[in-house]
Amino acid sequence: MIRGRIILKDERALHLIGHILYITLYISLIVSSIIFYNSANLATSLYAGWIIFACGVVILVSSSQTRRRYRMRETFIQNGLYAYVRHPEFLGHMLIIISLISMAQHPISVAIGSVLLSLLCVEIVEEEKRNIEKFGEVYKDYMRRVPRINLLAGIIKSIRERKSK
Numbered sequence: 606m607i608r609g610r611i612i613l614k615d616e617r618a619l620h621l622i623g624h625i626l627y628i629t630l631y632i633s634l635i636v637s638s639i640i641f642y643n644s645a646n647l648a649t650s651l652y653a654g655w656i657i658f659a660c661g662v663v664i665l666v667s668s669s670q671t672r673r674r675y676r677m678r679e680t681f682i683q684n685g686l687y688a689y690v691r692h693p694e695f696l697g698h699m700l701i702i703i704s705l706i707s708m709a710q711h712p713i714s715v716a717i718g719s720v721l722l723s724l725l726c727v728e729i730v731e732e733e734k735r736n737i738e739k740f741g742e743v744y745k746d747y748m749r750r751v752p753r754i755n756l757l758a759g760i761i762k763s764i765r766e767r768k769s770k
Contacts, residue, residue, distance in 0.1 A: 623724070623728070626724070627721065627724055630717055630720055630721050630724070631721060634702065634705050634706075634714060634718055634721060635705065637709055637713050637717060638706075638708050638714055640709075641709040641710070641711035641713065641714060642709060643708065643710060644709060644710050644711045645710035646710075647710055650708075650710055651707070651708055651710070654705070654706075654707030655708065656704075657700050657701075657703055657704035657707060658700070658701060658704035658708070660700055661697045661698070661699070661703075661704060662701065663697075664694075664696055664697035664756075665694060665697025665701070667685060667686055667693070668686045668687070668693035668694045668696075669694060670685075671684060671686065671693075680740070681736060681743075681744060683751075686756075687751075688751065688759075689751065689752075689756055689759030689760055689763060690751065690753065690754050690759045691747065691748065691751050691752070691753050692729050692732070692753060695725050695728070695729055696754045696756060699725055699754065702718045702721050702722055703718070703722075705718065706718040729754070733748070733753075
């Protein structure tokens with residue numbers, strides 16, 4: 606029992622360290638994007654960055670609202686954006702990170718953003734493992750039906766399913 610508690614505490618500590626690292630890197634990316642804003646003077650990249658940023662914020666806010674609505678239930682969410690992608694909040698953060706890289710146009714932002722995107726990919730896999738443990742076959746079925754973060758594929762799949770019914 607004591608050993609189990611130690612492992613649990615170690616896992617929580619590692620999880621906390623990961624969050625602190627992620628937040629520190631995210632803040633660093635924001636700061637570098639402000640400092641190096643449009644550093645390569647590429648207007649197309651800058652405008653694309655702002656459009657991607659807006660999309661990321663909309664996805665992040667929408668998925669957060671959906672999650673808040675269903676917070677008290679002991680099931681995973683399959684409504685709203687969760688019907689099209691399994692991890693819309695991660696997708697929103699990824700789009701924001703990509704947009705900040707695009708707006709800064711600087712190698713430092715690319716490096717920080719790449720690490721952040723890698724951390725998010727690792728966290729998605731870890732969250733899916735936890736969800737499989739918690740929800741079992743029901744979550745595995747959800748995984749077969751709904752793409753991980755590819756929103757376009759999720760929308761297309763949903764349209765095809767509606768047409769076939």
